[in-house]
Amino acid sequence: MTLKGQDQLIERLLEGFTIIDLSSNRFSGSIPPLIGNLNFLKYLNLSHNNLTGNIPSSLANMSALESLDLSSNNLVGVIPNEMTRLTFLSKLNLSMNHLVGRIPQSNQFSTFENDSYVGNLGLCGVPLTRKCKEKARPKEEEKEEEEDEFIDGFGWKSVVIGYGCGVIVGIGMGCWIIRYEKPRWLVEFFFGVGYNNKKKRRRIRATPTPRRR
Incomplete structure (x- = not known):
């Protein structure tokens, strides 16, 4: 220099x-x-x-x-x-x-x-008009994320659907059991053994006897 x-x-x-x-x-x-x-x-x-x-x-x-x-x-x-x-x-x-x-x-x-x-x-990127492409995530991460979303979605949806169906089925079965008193074992399970016999006796007692002329 x-x-x-x-x-x-x-x-x-x-x-x-x-x-x-x-x-x-x-x-x-x-x-x-x-x-x-x-x-x-x-x-x-x-x-x-x-x-x-x-x-x-x-x-x-x-x-x-x-x-x-x-x-x-x-x-x-x-x-x-x-x-x-x-x-x-x-x-x-x-x-x-x-x-x-x-x-x-x-x-x-x-x-x-x-x-x-x-x-x-x-x-x-800025200030160029050419936009940057997002990096593709590994397939394993995408698969794990999809599985997590499926599990999360399935979890709360299944609870809501199961609860709703259970309530409807329970109410329907309850009405059917009370009205027809069938099946007998289920009636006796909820109301006690001998429920049907007791109910029949009450009906007989409640029936008025005809008056003699």
């Missing part, structure tokens, strides 16, 4: 940098996770290169970052949710990559428009 007219070999990234612009080169490979150690960096531009791999979640450690441009590369994977911690971020450009998944919506990410993500056919 040329500093003050002299070429100097930089063996490591200087943490005191506030602006790094390495755009429009032929850099390849992945973004090193150690870039997150640049705590004072405010502007980072790595656009128009051949960078591959995922966006490192360590970028969330760059708490002072105000502008991030990773556009026109070959980055893949999802946008790390950890990046929503960049509360000073006012400019974001992730366009023209191969990113996928739902776009984070917390904090500053809720303010970025469609231009920040254009060209990533796998991204979905």
Whole structure:
């Protein structure tokens, strides 16, 4: 690196940098996770290169970052949710990559428009018009849920139906037993042994005897 007219070999990234612009080169490979150690960096531009791999979640450690441009590369994977911690971020450009998944919506990410993500056919969610598909639940969970619903539904429905039918059948049987006094064993079970004989005797006693002339 040329500093003050002299070429100097930089063996490591200087943490005191506030602006790094390495755009429009032929850099390849992945973004090193150690870039997150640049705590004072405010502007980072790595656009128009051949960078591959995922966006490192360590970028969330760059708490002072105000502008991030990773556009026109070959980055893949999802946008790390950890990046929503960049509360000073006012400019974001992730366009023209191969990113996928739902776009984070917390904090500053809720303010970025469609231009920040254009060209990533796998991204979905606000502000894009492409809606995210809900993840299909495992068949085992769906089966367990259906079984639980069946058991719950069968439980209260069976109680109500059984109770209603029992009341109707009980009333009907009671009326039939009282009226016809059959079956005899059931009458004797509820009213006591010898009930029919006692009732017949009462009827005989209650019958008036004819008067003699």
